[in-house]
Amino acid sequence: MSESVNNREPLLDISGLEVHFETRRGIARAVNEVDLTLYKGERFGLVGESGSGKTTMILALLRMIKTPGFIAGGKAVFDDGTDLLALNAEQVRQTRLKRVAMVPQGAMNSLNPVIRIGEQMMLTMREHGEEGERDELMARVVGLLEKVGLKPEAASLYPHELSGGMKQRACIAQAICLNPQLILADEPTSALDVVVQRQIMQTLRQLQIGLDATVLLVGHDMGLMAQFAERVGIMYGGKLVEVGTVSDIFRNPQHPYTQLLISSIPSFETRGDFKGIPGVALSLLDPPSGCLFHPRCPKATDACAQREPTLKEVSPGQWASCLLHEEEHDATAS
Amino acid sequence: MNWNYIVRRVALFLVVVWAAASVNFFVPRLGTGRDPIREKLGQLAASGGLRQDGIEAMVKAYQAKFGLDKPLYVQYLNFLGDTFTLDLGYSLANYPARVGQMIGNAIPWTIGLMVVSVLIGFALGTLIGALSAWPNAPPWVRSLAVPFMTLSAIPPYLLGLIVLYILGLKMQWFPLSGGYSPGMLAIASVDFYLDVLHHSILPALAIVLQAVGFWALGMRGMMVTTSGEDYVTLAEANGLRNRTIFFRYGLRNAMLPQFTALGLSLANVVAGQVIVEVIFAYPGIGTVLFQAIQSSDYTVINGVVLILIMSIGLVTMLMDFLYPLLDPRISHSRQN
Amino acid sequence: MQRLSQISYYLRESPMLAAGFIMVSIIVLFGLLGPLFVDTSLAQPLSTTPRMEPSWEHPFGTDDSGRDLLSVMVVGVPLTLRIGLLAGAVGLGLGIVLGFTSGYLGGRFDVVTRGIVDTLLTVPGLVVLVSIASTIREEISVNIMALVVASLAWMWPTRVIRSQVLSMRERAYVQMAKLNGMSTAEIIWKELFPNLLPYLAAQFANAVNWAILSSIGLEALGLGPQNDPTVGMTIYWAITFSALIRGMWWWWAIPIAFIGLIFVGLLMIAVGLDELANPKQRKAV
Ligand SMILES: Nc1ncnc2c1ncn2[C@@H]1O[C@H](COP(=O)(O)OP(=O)(O)OP(=O)(O)O)[C@@H](O)[C@H]1O
Ligand SMILES: [Mg+2]
Numbered sequence: 001m002s003e004s005v006n007n008r009e010p011l012l013d014i015s016g017l018e019v020h021f022e023t024r025r026g027i028a029r030a031v032n033e034v035d036l037t038l039y040k041g042e043r044f045g046l047v048g049e050s051g052s053g054k055t056t057m058i059l060a061l062l063r064m065i066k067t068p069g070f071i072a073g074g075k076a077v078f079d080d081g082t083d084l085l086a087l088n089a090e091q092v093r094q095t096r097l098k099r100v101a102m103v104p105q106g107a108m109n110s111l112n113p114v115i116r117i118g119e120q121m122m123l124t125m126r127e128h129g130e131e132g133e134r135d136e137l138m139a140r141v142v143g144l145l146e147k148v149g150l151k152p153e154a155a156s157l158y159p160h161e162l163s164g165g166m167k168q169r170a171c172i173a174q175a176i177c178l179n180p181q182l183i184l185a186d187e188p189t190s191a192l193d194v195v196v197q198r199q200i201m202q203t204l205r206q207l208q209i210g211l212d213a214t215v216l217l218v219g220h221d222m223g224l225m226a227q228f229a230e231r232v233g234i235m236y237g238g239k240l241v242e243v244g245t246v247s248d249i250f251r252n253p254q255h256p257y258t259q260l261l262i263s264s265i266p267s268f269e270t271r272g273d274f275k276g277i278p279g280v281a282l283s284l285l286d287p288p289s290g291c292l293f294h295p296r297c298p299k300a301t302d303a304c305a306q307r308e309p310t311l312k313e314v315s316p317g318q319w320a321s322c323l324l325h326e327e328e329h330d331a332t333a334s
Numbered sequence: 335m336n337w338n339y340i341v342r343r344v345a346l347f348l349v350v351v352w353a354a355a356s357v358n359f360f361v362p363r364l365g366t367g368r369d370p371i372r373e374k375l376g377q378l379a380a381s382g383g384l385r386q387d388g389i390e391a392m393v394k395a396y397q398a399k400f401g402l403d404k405p406l407y408v409q410y411l412n413f414l415g416d417t418f419t420l421d422l423g424y425s426l427a428n429y430p431a432r433v434g435q436m437i438g439n440a441i442p443w444t445i446g447l448m449v450v451s452v453l454i455g456f457a458l459g460t461l462i463g464a465l466s467a468w469p470n471a472p473p474w475v476r477s478l479a480v481p482f483m484t485l486s487a488i489p490p491y492l493l494g495l496i497v498l499y500i501l502g503l504k505m506q507w508f509p510l511s512g513g514y515s516p517g518m519l520a521i522a523s524v525d526f527y528l529d530v531l532h533h534s535i536l537p538a539l540a541i542v543l544q545a546v547g548f549w550a551l552g553m554r555g556m557m558v559t560t561s562g563e564d565y566v567t568l569a570e571a572n573g574l575r576n577r578t579i580f581f582r583y584g585l586r587n588a589m590l591p592q593f594t595a596l597g598l599s600l601a602n603v604v605a606g607q608v609i610v611e612v613i614f615a616y617p618g619i620g621t622v623l624f625q626a627i628q629s630s631d632y633t634v635i636n637g638v639v640l641i642l643i644m645s646i647g648l649v650t651m652l653m654d655f656l657y658p659l660l661d662p663r664i665s666h667s668r669q670n
Numbered sequence: 671m672q673r674l675s676q677i678s679y680y681l682r683e684s685p686m687l688a689a690g691f692i693m694v695s696i697i698v699l700f701g702l703l704g705p706l707f708v709d710t711s712l713a714q715p716l717s718t719t720p721r722m723e724p725s726w727e728h729p730f731g732t733d734d735s736g737r738d739l740l741s742v743m744v745v746g747v748p749l750t751l752r753i754g755l756l757a758g759a760v761g762l763g764l765g766i767v768l769g770f771t772s773g774y775l776g777g778r779f780d781v782v783t784r785g786i787v788d789t790l791l792t793v794p795g796l797v798v799l800v801s802i803a804s805t806i807r808e809e810i811s812v813n814i815m816a817l818v819v820a821s822l823a824w825m826w827p828t829r830v831i832r833s834q835v836l837s838m839r840e841r842a843y844v845q846m847a848k849l850n851g852m853s854t855a856e857i858i859w860k861e862l863f864p865n866l867l868p869y870l871a872a873q874f875a876n877a878v879n880w881a882i883l884s885s886i887g888l889e890a891l892g893l894g895p896q897n898d899p900t901v902g903m904t905i906y907w908a909i910t911f912s913a914l915i916r917g918m919w920w921w922w923a924i925p926i927a928f929i930g931l932i933f934v935g936l937l938m939i940a941v942g943l944d945e946l947a948n949p950k951q952r953k954a955v
Pocket of ligand 2: 054055056186
């Protein structure tokens with residue numbers, strides 16, 4: 001996947017990413033040979049059922065996988081050639097927020113309850129070597145708060161004095177304080193009510209455009225996804241099974257799992273989480289042979305239990321990992 | 335913080351003092367139907383002695399306030415009046431000495447020893463406990479936590495006997511008893527202060543050895559909870575330094591319940607120290623109490639009990655007033 | 671039977687709990703079996719040669735007034751345990767009654783109980799006990815000692831149980847039980863109580879611990895049963911007769927060893943039970 005989408009330059013090239021969890025009953029491959037290129041200034045959405053490895057993938061990009069988990073392989077190379085997965089601890093620390101920032105899921109409790117908002121943001125900036133007088137930094141903080149739609153007075157408040165939406169805005173302001181190139185947002189609005197959700201997503205979008213940053217958004221809400229993202233990736237059992245533009249994925253899904261996912265949404269562009277799809281949920285500790293999805297797949301053939309599919313480009317800009325397409329692909333190639 | 339809260343809190347403090355005074359008054363009278371002070375005075379008067387005049391004066395004064403001809407409520411009111419004016423009367427065993435004066439002489443020693451040892455024990459224990467629950471902490475800290483937690487189960491005065499035996503008697507590094515050397519002039523000189531310090535190290539060590547594990551145990555539990563909080567995770571994701579996260583995000587928040595616990599356990603700390611002082615014949619309030627118990631000096635016993643309850647009540651109250659400064663989420667003006 | 675397997679499960683889950691259990695069992699066995707092997711009459715003063723170092727004949731030595739310290743411990747350890755268990759049981763019993771009522775009923779009763787408990791907790795218990803015990807010094811027996819200590823042993827259990835009941839009351843199954851038309855008493859007995867058992871056990875260990883601690887504290891000040899050789903009184907005599915300076919280390923070291931074993935054992939039991947009751951804490955360390 002090297003050619004650009006909409007003529008954009010690649011920002012981060014993830015290849016062969018593997019994250020394993022060591023459990024009492026064996027090793028779980030929570031992220032399984034994921035290849036994905038993120039482009040500069042794009043909004044990429046990642047969807048998939050619970051336990052499919054979305055959060056784990058984001059944490060891997062932040063190098064925050066904790067025991068019993070570990071990154072078992074792969075690369076994540078920035079446009080300047082730095083491999084995120086090869087940095088040492090101090091380099092990782094400096095990369096966080098400067099290049100890769102995170103917008104948390106539970107904004108309710110994501111700010112230190114005993115430090116004022118402004119102080120927290122200044123502390124964060126100083127930790128990254130941003131020198132300057134208190135007044136200068138405070139002016140920057142106020143500017144950031146205004147950017148996310150908060151009044152300057154918010155700087156002198158404690159987290160418990162803010163509402164949930166305001167807290168999430170403060171977290172976003174903190175996330176963009178060093179102009180990161182990549183913003184990782186793991187279900188950033190799932191704890192908020194519907195009206196606030198929309199506003200926050202709008203803010204995030206404006207900021208993303210203003211900064212020309214790349215956003216990797218994880219979410220369950222297909223409606224929000226469709227509105228926000230330009231490209232979408234579908235995960236199943238730690239594998240990326242399909243990648244494509246929003247309209248391709250929603251109008252013309254290629255992987256059977258994606259097809260089930262899309263058809264389970266009541267109607268396109270209406271809000272709603274996707275519902276479960278039939279079949280026994282996947283066990284990462286005891287994965288099936290061949291394609292991970294084949295035990296639940298309506299279109300499975302005998303070959304699916306034998307051979308593992310890989311991600312293939314099925315139409316320009318749309319990739320799917322399914323033997324059905326590999327055969328077509330092979331057929332057209334030969 | 336508003337006046338309403340302050341007034342209510344001070345009222346609570348006064349209730350505690352009143353209750354303590356009432357215990358002092360009623361327990362001997364109700365429990366056994368006798369008044370030990372009167373009995374002791376009777377004994378002293380009967381046995382005669384050098385200070386017969388003084389004892390007679392004391393008996394007279396006592397009769398005037400607590401005479402059997404007076405109804406119980408008059409005696410009780412007299413007692414309360416004395417208590418709230420801090421008039422603790424004369425020592426039965428050391429007649430011309432006043433109880434207030436005896437306690438006043440002892441209290442600087444007690445406070446000095448306690449402030450130092452409690453602060454050291456609290457700080458060290460909190461730090462060790464926090465580190466022992468922190469994923470990024472060096473492993474040797476964890477191995478430190480276990481012996482300290484074991485020691486915390488043993489009362490400080492028993493640890494006192496052990497350190498006294500090893501470091502005092504066998505090694506002879508520290509004096510065995512007292513607050514300063516017998517020949518020393520108790521004046522403000524460098525020599526004197528060094529001597530006092532030398533004498534205070536063993537009793538302080540006994541208290542610290544026990545306290546460290548106690549605070550570490552409480553802190554460990556809190557830190558486990560805190561290190562799983564979202565704000566700690568986000569701080570890490572934001573690339574803050576480990577030290578900063580540990581101190582300003584982890585420790586700072588996990589410590590809040592420790593302060594509440596400090597207020598609640600102050601009573602036990604004092605109780606432990608009282609006996610430590612006895613072991614070391616330290617010239618503090620514990621030794622005064624011990625000697626009073628041995629000579630059935632009831633006025634002094636009552637006085638010490640009252641002063642201890644009052645001072646702990648006072649400190650607890652001050653801590654309640656200061657707590658909102660530590661935790662912005664608590665504000666007394668909004669309570670109720 | 672089911673209870674037994676539950677207990678053995680707990681012991682396997684938490685090594686801390688098991689270790690504490692073993693330590694306390696050793697002490698209890700010592701007290702139970704000791705009289706079968708040791709002549710307890712030697713615990714009386716003037717029954718043997720005084721001031722003897724530990725030897726074959728007197729494994730723990732003898733004290734100033736001619737008591738054999740092994741016999742003293744055989745007699746004294748159960749007495750000390752009895753004070754602790756009695757006071758702990760009374761304290762926990764009161765704590766359960768007050769804590770459950772206060773936590774479940776809420777309202778004015780709760781406000782008053784909480785106020786009293788929080789206030790009393792700031793009062794130095796030992797000091798109050800000193801004031802009580804010093805006026806009845808001559809009459810103190812082991813049972814009176816237990817009662818004196820029990821009078822202040824109920825506050826912590828009340829406080830902890832109350833807050834646990836309060837949080838459980840909010841949980842779904844209690845709400846469901848209410849919908850199913852159970853009476854308050856039934857809810858407390860059938861729903862809350864079984865769920866709180868590990869907490870109650872931990873509280874019992876704590877209450878016993880506190881009671882023994884207080885009784886030994888009082889005894890060290892001389893305010894204990896004057897005629898019974900409890901562990902704490904043994905220490906008091908050792909202090910009073912300057913055993914330390916006179917080099918009679920066995921006189922104070924042996925009771926300390928027993929006390930240490932009891933306290934460390936009880937602490938480990940309490941911590942172990944606490945970990946079982948709060949699985950979150952158990953995982954991390
Ligand atoms: N600490 C852990 N120990 C063991 N396995 C883990 C751990 N954390 C995650 N996993 C495994 O990783 C897999 C992926 O989890 P992850 O949280 O990334 O899923 P997700 O896609 O974010 O799900 P959700 O939509 O519910 O947030 C899970 O199936 C789980 O088995
Ligand atoms: Mg997730």
